[in-house]
Amino acid sequence: MKSALITGITGQDGSYLAELLLEKGYEIYGMIRRLSTPNLSRIEHILEKIELIEGDLTDQ
Template sequence: MTTALITGVTGQDGSYLAEFLLAKGYTVHGLKRRASSFNTGRVDHIYEDLHQAG
């Protein structure tokens, strides 16, 4: 399985790229920049917390 690291995954391009790669069977890891508000609306539907995965 191929793995991808996306910087800026919560941005417009990063979120579309994450969805595209996941559909292709990639394992995707993403980084987001620290901001004053925690906005993950573009990636909430594909987010998985590895600390809580079971």
């Protein structure tokens, strides 16, 4: 099975990409930032099919 890591999975483009790749049989890993209350509204319907990973790619 192919797998994909999607940074920004909770955004508009990332959530659409996750849906598309799930339909094509991919295993999806999504990176989200550490927030006290993450906004998962765009991916609620696929949460059971993906694995979320907390991370930060900023250069600080």
